Amino acid sequence: MTTLTDPPKGAFRLSMLLNDTRYRSFTFQGIALVLLIVAVAYLANNLMTNLRELGLNISYEFLGSPAGYDINQTLIDYDSQSSNLRAAFVGILNTLLVAFLACITATFFGVIAGVLRLSNNWLVRKLMAVYVEIFRNIPVLIWIIIIFTVLTAVLPGARSYLGEDPEKDLLFGYFALTNRGIYAPAPIWNAGSGVVVAVFIASIIGVFGYRRYATNLLYSTGKLLPMGWPTLALLIVPTVLAFFIMGQPIGLDAPDPLANRFNLRGGIQIGAPLIALWFALSIYTGAFIAENVRAGIQAVSKGQTEAAAALGLRPRRIMNLVVLPQALRVIIPPLISNYLNITKNTSLAIAVGYADITATLGGITLNQTGRAIECVLLLMLFYLVISLGISALMNVYNNAMKMKER
């Protein structure tokens, strides 16, 4: 016994699968895997057998046949003769639209409410607590329906804006708030409008360039350039100049009260279902995000705030420069799951007649073709892909924000 040697590497014996802790876990995992495969195979086989007995078969041919129904909000060309597949795409785009809008506004509400919940002002703090507790403790479906009902009950009917001598005039001559939605003017792109758009994009790039230059200057020389008004000026002045130089190439297509006896025509219509769904999802999920933000801020040690204050930073700067960047590391992972929740909760759209993917493919198409299993499988695949996609994107962001170990 002179030196420490490795334990004897005896030949592998079958009994080691049970007796040796190094191999035992493999045994159990193997057994579990086999059981899982058997269970899944049994259930899948059961499904196929039952379908065959019912005389049904799995077929996706219905996707190519005409849908036969109309949809009220279509972001791509669609009519009742388009295929079921196209109807599904219309639904997918509508789902993505409302999910995207709701994610942005929910983050906005959430960050503001979360920060204000920690305010030193008693009233503000309590108001935000009430907001969070009320909204996150009532199911989102109820909120969607309440908001939609309030919208339809409170806002005037579309017909009060119509005719030669309407009860109500258009707001600023361009906007109409009705219980069917908000009508707004649509831009008309005439010749030369491309130049204006290009100038606008160029000035946005310019703004970023200027801000980066100012920050670098501050860090390297300590010289402080003004940020607020140059940004604003860079953003507005060149575009306005280009607009007038090109001879006002962008016009506005205002809603026309005279074109039709039932509805306003022209402009952009943002339907009441979209507004209700968007708003409900935003404030509901915003309440959850507010709690994440609060938790994230409180996770940053108080010493950081005090140290920043001792350096003479003002409260807003402390929040923006010291606390929030550190809090983000705590906030982002739960934020991902809130975004996923928003995306999945958009499937409640049918409650207010919004034509999302669940309403088109999983609703009308499913009903009219009777292909329930096929449609539900497609729906699951869609939500899975979207959710995994969002989570992958957010993980990239999370990796960029997380603590860099040096």
Next chain:
Amino acid sequence: MKKTVFLGALTVAGLAAGVAAAGTLDDVKARGKLNCGVTTGLVGFAAPDANGEWNGFDVAVCRAVAAAVLGDPTAVEFVPTTGKTRFTALASGEIDMLARNTTWTFSRDVDLKFTFTGVNYYDGQGFLAPKALGVSSAKELDGATVCIQTGTTTELNLADFFRANNISYQPVPIETNAEAIQQYTAGACDVYTTDASGLAASRATFEAPGDHVLLPEIVSKEPLGPLVRHGDDEWADTVRWTLNALITAEELGVTSANIGEMSAAAGNNPEINRLLGTEGNLGEMLGLPADWAAKAIMASGNYGEIFEKNIGESTPIGLARGLNAQWTNGGLLYSPPFR
């Protein structure tokens, strides 16, 4: 994550797996209760009253079947279904029959594997509009916002009608009749479209029914009837002939008033005798007691009585018999003979 897809599929499969290959009649007898799918609430056709008791035109069919099979018109479990859930409920075996103003169409009969057992109401799709709108024809509805119950044939008919007339509209798909009515009365849509009988029934519940008109266009054929799962002919026969018994009873003048007397002993009319089981063995052929049809008719009267009591001209719904009169009166109701 892939497992999720599978498990979801299995849930659907689980629904399908519940289907018994045959023998719904035996199942119902063994259970002692008939599971009947109805609407979530359409006054006159199927709606619970203040005591929670279901009443209506479709409900009467369920009760008649329960009376024929089980001898007790109250042995029915009413399962409210929406336009979307009704077929899954029937296909999965959750309900034994569906009596929910459902239109008999080729694809439902053939592709969805159901068997329609007859027509208890000949309907057509109409439009309900406020009088204040000043519309006298559905062809004037260019640009209108239309409320529509999703998951029904009306959705396709509507698209076809507007396309054929080359006019535009904005559909607002709504899940249930109650929500659609709420949207319509709030003015979120200009017109509401569904089966004309349903419109009349809904209008009857308005505060001022006189302020709303049914437009003259009937844009589709909507033969409504009870249906069962495909492949169980014995059960389909039971439901079919129960409905025929109600129709034949009206034709032969058998009413809830005189049925007690008529079914007590054989009379002079052999067809009435066969129907009521005082002669022949029709009940035995169906696997039911001899007085099955008598029980069915006793449940809520013959077809005419059911019609008058629930949706007829004396009710707030106020539907005329029209197409739903007996063939002897110029209508379409024509039951095959009991022989």
